[in-house]
Amino acid sequence: MEELPEALYSTVQAREIDRRAMLDRGPLAEPLMEQAGAAVFDLLRRRWPRARCVAVVCGPGNNGGDGYVVARLAQAAGIAIQVMCPGKPGSLAGDAAIARERLLACGVSVQPLCTADLARADVVVDALFGTGLERTLQGEWLAAVEAINGCGLPVLSVDLPSGLHADSGRVLGGAVRAAATLGLICLKAGMFTGCGREYCGDILLDNLGVSAQSMAAVAPLARRISADSLQGLLHPRARHAHKGDAGRVLVVGGGPGMGGAVHLAGAAAYRAGAGLVTVATHPAHAACLNHARPELIVHGIDAADRLRALLARADVIAVGPGLGQDAWARELWQVVRESHQLLVVDADALNLLAAAPEVRDSWVLTPHPGEGGRLLGCSTGDVQNDRFAAVRGIVSRFGGVCALKGSGSLVAGGGDDPVWLCDRGNPGMASGGMGDVLTGVIAGLVAQGVAALDAARMGVWCHAAAADEASALGGERGLLAQDLLPRVRSLVNALVDP
Numbered sequence: 001m002e003e004l005p006e007a008l009y010s011t012v013q014a015r016e017i018d019r020r021a022m023l024d025r026g027p028l029a030e031p032l033m034e035q036a037g038a039a040v041f042d043l044l045r046r047r048w049p050r051a052r053c054v055a056v057v058c059g060p061g062n063n064g065g066d067g068y069v070v071a072r073l074a075q076a077a078g079i080a081i082q083v084m085c086p087g088k089p090g091s092l093a094g095d096a097a098i099a100r101e102r103l104l105a106c107g108v109s110v111q112p113l114c115t116a117d118l119a120r121a122d123v124v125v126d127a128l129f130g131t132g133l134e135r136t137l138q139g140e141w142l143a144a145v146e147a148i149n150g151c152g153l154p155v156l157s158v159d160l161p162s163g164l165h166a167d168s169g170r171v172l173g174g175a176v177r178a179a180a181t182l183g184l185i186c187l188k189a190g191m192f193t194g195c196g197r198e199y200c201g202d203i204l205l206d207n208l209g210v211s212a213q214s215m216a217a218v219a220p221l222a223r224r225i226s227a228d229s230l231q232g233l234l235h236p237r238a239r240h241a242h243k244g245d246a247g248r249v250l251v252v253g254g255g256p257g258m259g260g261a262v263h264l265a266g267a268a269a270y271r272a273g274a275g276l277v278t279v280a281t282h283p284a285h286a287a288c289l290n291h292a293r294p295e296l297i298v299h300g301i302d303a304a305d306r307l308r309a310l311l312a313r314a315d316v317i318a319v320g321p322g323l324g325q326d327a328w329a330r331e332l333w334q335v336v337r338e339s340h341q342l343l344v345v346d347a348d349a350l351n352l353l354a355a356a357p358e359v360r361d362s363w364v365l366t367p368h369p370g371e372g373g374r375l376l377g378c379s380t381g382d383v384q385n386d387r388f389a390a391v392r393g394i395v396s397r398f399g400g401v402c403a404l405k406g407s408g409s410l411v412a413g414g415g416d417d418p419v420w421l422c423d424r425g426n427p428g429m430a431s432g433g434m435g436d437v438l439t440g441v442i443a444g445l446v447a448q449g450v451a452a453l454d455a456a457r458m459g460v461w462c463h464a465a466a467a468d469e470a471s472a473l474g475g476e477r478g479l480l481a482q483d484l485l486p487r488v489r490s491l492v493n494a495l496v497d498p
Contacts, residue, residue, distance in 0.1 A: 037069020067127025193408025247447025
């Protein structure tokens with residue numbers, strides 16, 4: 001077992017790694033399936049050392065073969081075994097068929113799935129389907145997944161929870177909810193985005209001794225953002241630095257009743273390290289913002305022409321928090337679009353952009369799935385069904401960088417580089433103002449000279465990690481966007497080169 005790597009792979013890429021690994025090992029080597037089953041059994045013993053009865057539910061392919069190996073090793077260790085296969089085993093071939101025959105030769109029978117037998121176990125091993133599943137589960141296979149989920153026992157999934165799409169993290173009609181998932185050889189991208197994090201439980205990896213050369217020969221679909229991957233993007237400040245050296249952010253938004261959005265975005269830009277933050281907002285609450293956050297320079301904008309002078313003095317413009325879509329908002333958005341500075345575009349500015357699309361290299365778009373759907377002209381469900389395709393599609397259509405928010409936020413730029421995925425964050429972030437904080441953090445990093453793609457992935461990671469730290473102290477429920485601000489500061493500073 002090893003620490004989780006950054007690289008995340010698609011099903012096609014995982015198969016290519018498997019092929020290369022088998023070629024490297026040669027025909028006389030122990031089958032990878034034997035190693036996979038042994039790795040799963042080893043984790044089973046370590047995680048549930050008191051388990052005396054294990055139910056192994058096997059499918060019709062290689063994932064089922066891994067399960068038969070687990071069952072044989074458990075039986076040899078004196079553990080009571082219930083081995084179940086919901087379908088007909090006649091489709092098994094190759095190593096999976098051999099694994100089944102070796103189990104039968106040990107005197108262990110394979111039975112149809114029985115809910116009562118499941119209930120007598122201490123742990124269930126889910127070996128129904130692995131990475132190759134594309135179809136929606138139906139009939140006996142869907143019933144098997146529902147029985148596993150309904151038995152009330154901890155579940156260890158082999159490589160991937162059955163019914164979870166390996167590439168996208170969407171649920172194919174139904175999926176096993178695992179307590180833990182042991183990835184084999186490599187991690188699959190769908191484990192960390194969409195529904196993946198909810199269904200996988202604790203994610204572990206055993207690469208089964210596959211060589212670094214076999215892994216390096218296949219470019220991953222995505223990479224997990226880690227603190228290590230962000231080191232070197234921020235440097236210590238000169239002792240004689242002044243606020244102008246740390247960058248100037250302009251936040252544009254805050255229509256009537258929405259002054260809090262620009263307040264949060266401006267404060268977050270400061271906490272990320274910006275030197276000077278100016279807010280252009282509706283005159284109705286300009287004075288209140290000065291009282292709430294005295295560090296902000298606040299301008300009440302009653303006419304769009306008054307915004308141009310502020311735009312010229314900014315290094316980066318964050319537009320959209322609380323902006324609205326009325327005539328005042330549309331006028332401000334039109335003026336901002338004329339600017340040549342880099343833009344961080346969020347919330348209603350994204351909705352206005354969707355109504356009148358354009359391509360621009362110098363912006364960072366930060367949609368949630370609903371806004372992403374409007375940008376692409378599709379539904380929120382379509383975005384969630386393939387978040388990787390969605391984030392790539394937004395960049396292709398609008399240019400620049402896109403940070404698609406949600407469970408397993410994705411960051412993509414142009415070209416063929418892998419998508420960056422953030423596996424931090426928690427459901428406590430489902431509250432008002434969280435997106436405004438992210439917008440401000442990204443803008444504050446850009447103001448300090450961090451490139452747009454790097455600022456987006458650093459901002460997404462710091463934002464999510466701050467939410468994890470805050471929820472660890474007081475729980476997920478009741479988490480407020482402003483609770484993240486002091487933690488954003490400490491996380492950003494921890495990433496500065498020594």
